[in-house]
Amino acid sequence: MGLTASVLAIDAGNSKTDVAVVAADGSVLAAARGGGFRPPAVGVEAATDVLAEVVARAFAAAGVTSVTHVSACLANADFPVEEALLTDALHARAWGATVEVRNDTFAILRAGVTEPRGVAVVCGAGINCVGMRPDGRTARFPAIGRISGDWGGGWGLAEEALFHAARAEDGRGGPTELARTLPAHFGYDSMDALIEALHLERVPPHRRHELTPVLFATAADGDPVARALVDRLAEEVVTMATVALARLDLLDEETPVLLGGSVLAARHPQLDDGVRDLLAARAAKAVPRVVTAPPVLGAALLGLDRVEADAGAWERARAHFER
Secondary structure, three states: OOOEEEEEEEEEOOOOEEEEEEOOOOOEEEEEEEOOOOHHHHOHHHHHHHHHHHHHHHHHHHOOOEEEEEEEEEOOOOOHHHHHHHHHHHHOOOOEEEEEEEEOHHHHHHHOOOOOOEEEEEEOOOEEEEEEOOOOOEEEOOOOOHHHOOOOHHHHHHHHHHHHHHHHHHOOOOOOOHHHHHHHHOOOOOHHHHHHHHHOOOOOHHHHHHHHHHHHHHHHOOOHHHHHHHHHHHHHHHHHHHHHHHHOOOOOOOEEEEEEOHHHHOOOHHHHHHHHHHHHHHOOOEEEEEOOOOHHHHHHHHHHHHOOOOHHHHHHHHHHHHO
16 A cells, blocks of 8 residues: 555646645645646547556656545536536546545635635736635636626737737728737738738637747737727736636625736736726725736645645645745
């Protein structure tokens, strides 16, 4: 029989997976990183195989073969039915006696708070928001794109910037510097040339996300259309946060609102100021701050919550990941 640790923490996003093996006292016995977790693209079994390779390396480094509890915060776990399906898939791997699967946004939330209480808005490739209270109540959104009412995220911002730039160049829309700055980023002199390059994939589709920083730079230079898009994103972030706070009856209590993901973590001044000003107006007791700790810390803390570790364990785990 192998040794048994306390928590296997998994933070699996579309592009990468981080895992950590954590003892009951919060000591991190081992950590490993691997590829992305994409069940919609490759199927649940193949996606779980990617996790298995990373977990195997972490277990080997820690000198263990199983844990008491698996705390998995996974991309694409957007509905309870998906959480249940993924819980079954992880149970079948026999990594731990118990398994809890959550959407990966919960990892960012828990990484930024000292107790499981608060709201997190994540804006990276997409946008999502979750909230939780210590009594187990949560607030969340489907967050699967426009069909679930979402607007924003890096991909959405790039698409909106291209839309306005294309219409500016051909006369269907008002003028904007985006018609110059977006094609220039890829070495083209017009939106027509960039549109053709994107359509024929001379510029690979995955590179569209590079246009989001161009949008913010154009906004910072004063372009009204670009600035309006940044303001709209601030509105969306605060709307999601405020709705989550209201659902959890936290509007009248001092509550952390964590901001994470590549777009929010970049601390673009217009977006940062806009979010903070709107929050102050609509949720005066909200305390916004950007999360810089790695999300796998949040998965570890959620696991330690589940095994009822003491505060010293939480502090030890946090110290490891934040050093």
